[in-house]
Amino acid sequence: MVRQAGPLLAPTANSWAGLDRAVSLGPEGILEELERAGLRGRGGAYFPTARKWRTALRHGAPIALVVNAEEGEPGVFKDRALLCLRPERVVEGIAIAMEALRPSITVMFINGRADPAAAGFARALARSPVEGRVIVYRGAGGYVLGEETALLNAIEGRRAVPRPKPPLPVDEGLFGLPTVVNNVETFAAISAVLRDGAASFRELGTNETPGTRVLSVSGRVERPGVYEVPFGTSLAHVIAQAGGPAVESLALLCGGPSGGFLPGKLCDVPIGPGRYHPTGAMLGAGGVVVLDADRDIRRAALAMAAFNAKESCGKCTPCREGTPLLLQRLAGQGTEEFDSLADAIQFGSLCGLGQMATGPVRSALEFWPEVFR
Numbered sequence: 410m411v412r413q414a415g416p417l418l419a420p421t422a423n424s425w426a427g428l429d430r431a432v433s434l435g436p437e438g439i440l441e442e443l444e445r446a447g448l449r450g451r452g453g454a455y456f457p458t459a460r461k462w463r464t465a466l467r468h469g470a471p472i473a474l475v476v477n478a479e480e481g482e483p484g485v486f487k488d489r490a491l492l493c494l495r496p497e498r499v500v501e502g503i504a505i506a507m508e509a510l511r512p513s514i515t516v517m518f519i520n521g522r523a524d525p526a527a528a529g530f531a532r533a534l535a536r537s538p539v540e541g542r543v544i545v546y547r548g549a550g551g552y553v554l555g556e557e558t559a560l561l562n563a564i565e566g567r568r569a570v571p572r573p574k575p576p577l578p579v580d581e582g583l584f585g586l587p588t589v590v591n592n593v594e595t596f597a598a599i600s601a602v603l604r605d606g607a608a609s610f611r612e613l614g615t616n617e618t619p620g621t622r623v624l625s626v627s628g629r630v631e632r633p634g635v636y637e638v639p640f641g642t643s644l645a646h647v648i649a650q651a652g653g654p655a656v657e658s659l660a661l662l663c664g665g666p667s668g669g670f671l672p673g674k675l676c677d678v679p680i681g682p683g684r685y686h687p688t689g690a691m692l693g694a695g696g697v698v699v700l701d702a703d704r705d706i707r708r709a710a711l712a713m714a715a716f717n718a719k720e721s722c723g724k725c726t727p728c729r730e731g732t733p734l735l736l737q738r739l740a741g742q743g744t745e746e747f748d749s750l751a752d753a754i755q756f757g758s759l760c761g762l763g764q765m766a767t768g769p770v771r772s773a774l775e776f777w778p779e780v781f782r
């Protein structure tokens with residue numbers, strides 16, 4: 410349910426006004442408008458969108474454009490909400506990207522379980538000017554597919570495991586082509602930038618990260634759902650809006666199985682890229698799970714550790730062998746030698762799943778060590 414809408418989630422009368430403007434600006438004009446808006450990708454890394462596109466274009470070769478609608482993280486459902494409720498915004502953003510990049514192949518990769526989202530997208534695509542030019546690919550599920558090179562392997566029909574980097578996808582991605590991968594919310598934001606203009610887009614958010622962020626808020630709140638808020642809004646404010654518990658008994662899981670826990674007393678942080686705390690809590694894909702600090706932490710930390718162990722694709726040893734061991738130690742109340750094991754997983758793993766798998770465990774032990782004794 411949409412609890413708070415902004416430029417990305419609000420309904421609009423003319424679905425294609427942003428695309429009309431993009432066509433009149435031309436490819437270079439679109440890139441300059443995205444630069445003026447300061448748009449950063451909403452997938453979790455917050456890389457400047459226009460800079461990524463320019464890197465791919467610099468090769469002077471055919472380009473692949475891929476939309477990542479995998480959204481396999483527990484507690485994150487806002488891309489599905491966008492595809493169900495405002496799919497025309499997403500399709501318009503894709504059409505604008507196609508106008509700027511002139512890709513030789515465009516693929517929409519949708520989570521295999523997200524049927525309503527796929528249906529919403531198909532309806533909007535069928536009514537759009539890019540109908541017939543976007544290949545829709547349904548995934549088979551798996552958290553690792555949020556890693557863009559694993560997703561590219563899946564589209565190519567290979568085993569869905571991450572590739573070593575470099576090369577980055579923008580240099581050598583889908584079928585060896587320079588490839589732009591952006592997520593669903595980024596395309597909705599592209600639509601908003603071209604529809605309302607860069608100056609209007611910058612009126613919300615911060616200088617460093619203009620615009621809004623769509624958050625998935627769930628757990629122990631009276632009003633769970635999707636909240637679109639300007640960057641810089643405090644997490645505590647969002648939790649209060651959602652009807653969360655008092656600060657003293659509050660804990661948040663921010664960033665899901667790749668993020669970490671945050672106690673209520675530290676929740677007054679502004680929403681933005683990067684970590685909220687060095688132990689792991691971060692904005693990531695915009696998932697905020699509200700917990701009761703006195704009752705939920707142990708169970709939630711074990712659930713995240715179990716999830717990461719189960720979702721490890723098995724390609725590299727530190728993650729494949731280390732994440733189940735981490736879970737065993739946590740479950741068996743034996744956290745001795747925890748740091749050396751966590752360091753081996755964090756610094757020895759190939760992709761973000763392993764590198765950030767220790768965040769929920771490290772943060773839980775940092776703030777609530779007593780529940781693991």
Ligand code: SF4
Nearest residue numbers: 723724725728760763
């Ligand atoms: S870190 Fe984990 S998920 Fe990533 S490649 Fe290695 S085994 Fe696979």
